[in-house]
Amino acid sequence: MRELSTIEEPYWTLGKASEYLKQEKGLNIPVVTLRTWFNALEKYKVHTLSRTEHKRERVLFQLEIDIVIFWHQQKELYGKNLSSEFMANAVQKQFEGKLNYYDLNQQTSSSSELVTMDRFIERVNDELDDRIELMKDEMRKFKEELYQEFENRTRLALPDPKVREQEEAERAKEAAEKAKVEEEKEKERQKETEILIRSYQVDIYITEMRLKNELKREAEEEWAKDPAKVGFIIKREDTAKKVQFINDYVDKHLPERMEEELKK
Known part of the structure; x- marks a missing residue:
C-alpha cells in the first residue's frame, strides 16, 4: 500500500x-x-x-x-x-x-481485529459518501424546483422587477439556510460515527484481551497433560518450551475465536 x-x-x-x-x-x-x-x-x-x-x-x-x-x-x-x-x-x-x-485480507491476516476494523471503517466511509451525494442531489432538486416555480410565476404574471428580485433573494437565502442546516447535521453524524468507531475499537480490544487470557488457560491445561522435562537426574519442567507452547497456542486459535465473537 x-x-x-x-x-x-x-x-x-x-x-x-x-x-x-x-x-x-x-x-x-x-x-x-x-x-x-x-x-x-x-x-x-x-x-x-x-x-x-x-x-x-x-x-x-x-x-x-x-x-x-x-x-x-x-x-x-x-x-x-x-x-x-x-x-x-x-x-x-x-x-x-x-x-x-x-489482497487486504491476506496483508492483515495476522490480526483478525485489523481486518474487521478495515471493513467496518470502509463501510462507514461508503455510507458517509452516499449521504453526502444524497444531500447534494436533494439540494440540486431543491434549486431546480425553486427555479421552476419562479419560471411558472413569471409566465402567469410579470410582477414589478423589484418584487421579483426580492422573491429571488428570499429563496436564495432560504436555500442557503437549508444547506447550512444540512451541513451541521452532517457534521453531527460524522461525530457520532467517530464515537461509534472508537467504542468499537475499545470493545474489540477488550474482547481480544479476554480471549487471550482464556486461550492461555486452555494452553496451560493442554501443556499439563504432557509437559516437557529437562535434566538427567532431577527432572523439571522446561519453562522455555512451556512459554513457547502457550504463545503458539494463542496465535493459532485467536483469529478463529475473534471471528466467532464478532459474529455474535
Whole structure:
C-alpha cells in the first residue's frame, strides 16, 4: 500500500474524484459508480486503491483518474452493458505494468481485529459518501424546483422587477439556510460515527484481551497433560518450551475465536 504521507502526487477521495471529473473533465460519474468500478477491479485481482492511514478512505491518484476515464470511454463506445469482468480485463491490458493489486485480507491476516476494523471503517466511509451525494442531489432538486416555480410565476404574471428580485433573494437565502442546516447535521453524524468507531475499537480490544487470557488457560491445561522435562537426574519442567507452547497456542486459535465473537 502507498504511504500517502510521503507522496507529493495529488490524490482524491471518491467524493472529491467525482467532483473533479465533473468540473475538470466534464464527466458526470457518481461516487456509487466509482466505488462499483474499483470494487470490480479488486474482486478480479487487477488493481487495489490505496487507503488513508487513519480513516481508511480509498483514494485515487492520476493513474486511477485515467482508469476511470478509460472505463467511461469504453462504456460510451461499446455500450453500458459491458460486464465488470470484461472491463477489469480491459483495464488490465490497457494499463499493464502500472497496476498494483494486493489482497487486504491476506496483508492483515495476522490480526483478525485489523481486518474487521478495515471493513467496518470502509463501510462507514461508503455510507458517509452516499449521504453526502444524497444531500447534494436533494439540494440540486431543491434549486431546480425553486427555479421552476419562479419560471411558472413569471409566465402567469410579470410582477414589478423589484418584487421579483426580492422573491429571488428570499429563496436564495432560504436555500442557503437549508444547506447550512444540512451541513451541521452532517457534521453531527460524522461525530457520532467517530464515537461509534472508537467504542468499537475499545470493545474489540477488550474482547481480544479476554480471549487471550482464556486461550492461555486452555494452553496451560493442554501443556499439563504432557509437559516437557529437562535434566538427567532431577527432572523439571522446561519453562522455555512451556512459554513457547502457550504463545503458539494463542496465535493459532485467536483469529478463529475473534471471528466467532464478532459474529455474535
